[in-house]
């Protein structure tokens with residue numbers, strides 16, 4: 001027997017043995033997976049039927065992560081339908097984390113009441129950290145009030161600043177004198193910016209210019225007027241003077257901010273992180289300016305700064321926190337105005353009707369606050385506002401399960417996160433009708449009860465119920481009303497496509513348009529005003 005022959009036998013044996021090992025390893029892994037799935041999704045739920053069921057997945061730990069980041073809403077709809085559309089609470093698994101999904105309005109009402117078991121605190125801390133606030137500043141936001149000096153705002157419940165700030169938002173933004181003052185500044189600013197001359201000086205919005213008629217990007221026009229007005233009304237003129245690119249950086253950050261919430265690491269989130277850092281640095285520089293140079297900010301901004309300073313927090317960290325507030329203030333209203341206009345301009349008879357009502361309201365007064373009061377009486381405009389909120393919102397409420405609790409007859413385990421995806425209710429055909437998946441401008445006009453439905457909660461609810469909802473309605477109605485009243489606006493291409501909602505990307509409020517989608521409009525000064 002030659003050495004070569006022996007070598008060949010040995011090699012054949014090794015190959016056979018390697019394929020056999022691979023075969024056994026494969027068979028073992030497959031059996032382990034089958035047993036694991038049977039235990040996880042059949043046996044375990046059968047043994048503990050009182051716990052919310054988990055949506056089955058194939059890859060341990062990863063769970064539904066891939067499908068969730070590809071199409072968050074679709075994954076949640078898939079989960080609801082998997083459990084026979086009973087709308088019982090169920091659990092997703094995303095990168096090893098359990099996320100409970102609530103899709104029934106009764107369960108959502110229960111969540112709002114269960115403030116001790118389902119808390120918001122970790123999310124506040126997460127948001128501050130995400131914005132780049134230091135650990136020390138975040139700790140100070142949670143300090144007992146006794147440890148602060150010179151706090152100004154009444155704090156009868158002795159809350160830490162992280163909670164007191166919610167009361168500060170409400171003081172400024174709920175109807176009352178402080179809201180009236182802010183509202184006047186904001187609406188006056190929108191009123192000033194909505195002129196032909198001003199539009200001519202907005203190069204980003206103009207696609208083709210002309211003395212009588214211009215082609216305008218509706219997206220850029222809306223963003224420019226609404227973001228500039230809100231920025232100046234809340235923070236005064238100094239913020240945009242520090243950095244003229246701030247609105248661009250903010251818009252980029254806002255579009256990709258879901259990556260922060262869902263902790264997408266670099267390099268997939270590098271652009272978003274750069275934009276966030278640029279905006280945060282502008283806010284840090286703003287709060288480093290002497291107070292006299294930014295005296296035109298609103299009460300809430302001043303009050304938060306005073307309270308944070310009293311906690312020993314410095315300008316950079318004040319900037320990071322206020323940037324997170326800026327984000328909620330500016331993340332939704334302009335998008336809603338855009339969608340209202342898209343749908344009005346896409347329907348010739350609706351456009352004529354809205355234009356008539358808006359022109360009548362605007363003709364009654366020169367004062368933007370008074371104009372809004374008239375616009376708010378238009379049942380048609382309010383119906384379009386409600387329908388845009390219903391159709392274009394994909395807001396979520398987030399809570400953490402502090403201790404095991406029951407919702408909708410199912411137990412939720414401590415340590416997990418709970419998400420309320422409002423779109424699951426806002427598109428419910430049992431509540432809004434068989435055409436719930438289409439935009440119907442007169443839906444809320446034809447059924448006035450719909451606005452009171454517990455399934456209609458575009459502003460969230462409970463302790464985090466959007467305090468800005470009153471102001472949001474006024475600024476959006478004024479902008480839409482002035483577009484209709486002061487200009488003659490038409491779709492540039494009457495039969496051209498309508499911008500589509502970006503429904504796949506995870507979203508925290510009003511949906512954006514898909515990348516590249518916009519509405520080009522022909523604009524001229526109104527012949528009747």
Ligand code: HEM
Pocket residue numbers: 166169173325328329330332333336393395396397398458459460461462463464465466467468469471472509510
């Ligand atoms: C159409 C426009 C708007 C929509 C759809 C909207 C929606 C929401 C939603 C869904 C939440 C979270 C609710 C929750 O977690 O349960 C929220 C929170 C908030 N909104 Fe709005 N919002 C809008 C406009 C505004 C405006 C204009 C302001 C300020 C002037 C504002 C200020 C806030 C603040 C400060 C919070 C945080 C409340 C907290 O953390 O407790 N919102 N908003």
